[in-house]
Amino acid sequence: MILPAERLREGDALLVVDVQNDFCPGGALPIPGGDEVVPVLNRWIAAAHAQGRPIYLSRDWHPLHHPSFSAAGGDWPVHCVQDTPGAAFHPDLLCPPGAEVVCKGVRFDEDQLSAFHETGLARQLRRQGVRRLWVGGLALDVCVLRTVLDALREGFAVVVLARACRAVDAKAGRQALMEMERAGAAVLLED
Numbered sequence: 188m189i190l191p192a193e194r195l196r197e198g199d200a201l202l203v204v205d206v207q208n209d210f211c212p213g214g215a216l217p218i219p220g221g222d223e224v225v226p227v228l229n230r231w232i233a234a235a236h237a238q239g240r241p242i243y244l245s246r247d248w249h250p251l252h253h254p255s256f257s258a259a260g261g262d263w264p265v266h267c268v269q270d271t272p273g274a275a276f277h278p279d280l281l282c283p284p285g286a287e288v289v290c291k292g293v294r295f296d297e298d299q300l301s302a303f304h305e306t307g308l309a310r311q312l313r314r315q316g317v318r319r320l321w322v323g324g325l326a327l328d329v330c331v332l333r334t335v336l337d338a339l340r341e342g343f344a345v346v347v348l349a350r351a352c353r354a355v356d357a358k359a360g361r362q363a364l365m366e367m368e369r370a371g372a373a374v375l376l377e378d
Contacts, residue, residue: 191234200241200317201231202338204302204324204331206280207246209266209273211325216266218326220353222277227351228323229281236283241315244282245302245324245334248274248290255298267292287311300330303337312343319344323351328359335367345372 195201206228208214211221235242247267255261267274276282289306291299303309312320320343324331331352338345347367354360364374 191231192238195234195238195240195321198316198318199235200243200312200315200320201235202243202245202302202320202322202324202334203228203232203280204245204322204334205247205267205326206244206277206324207267207273208275208277209247211277214266215264215273218353218355219357221325222279224323224325224351224353225277225279227348229279231321231323231348231351232281232283232286235321236281236285241312241317242283242286243289243302243308243312244276244280244286245289245291245306245330246274246276247292247330249292250295252295253292253298254294254296255292261298269293301333301337302330303334303341309338309341309343317343319346321346321348323348325353326360327352327354328356328363332363332367335372336370339367339371347372347374349374349376 209216210218248269249267255263256265289302320338335345
């Protein structure tokens with residue numbers, strides 16, 4: 188097994204997508220095995236931090252009356268409402284000093300599934316000289332998929348950490364991996 192520290196290099200950054208309490212067991216919108224990504228991601232976070240590589244943690248940060256909620260005609264139950272325990276990162280997820288938090292899903296008129304959707308993330312990554320992203324998190328078939336596709340459209344190379352992702356639906360998760368590969372992402376199937 189090749190360790191994360193042996194894979195990361197100059198121009199790389201780690202992007203952890205939405206590893207929040209509401210997406211883990213016991214949360215408002217639990218993803219099967221959502222908490223199982225934490226130990227895998229923590230190895231990558233520790234390695235990136237030790238090497239001084241940029242680390243970004245995206246989070247859903249919804250206002251109370253967000254358009255993605257079923258009460259407002261959206262597809263999802265109420266989840267990740269700003270400043271609630273459900274919106275907090277999983278308590279075991281490493282959040283080292285210097286890690287940047289990217290808030291998404293804050294708009295009142297539309298959802299923002301991608302960490303790149305009107306967040307300024309692409310511009311910030313370019314400013315830091317990032318050329319390749321290592322991406323893991325929740326959910327593989329929703330926000331990870333949209334984030335990876337947008338990263339590729341923005342011109343970044345992307346490696347998806349498959350063992351650091353879980354899907355809302357297993358079949359949709361497999362399809363998401365294939366879609367990301369077709370779009371140009373590499374998929375790493377081991378830790």
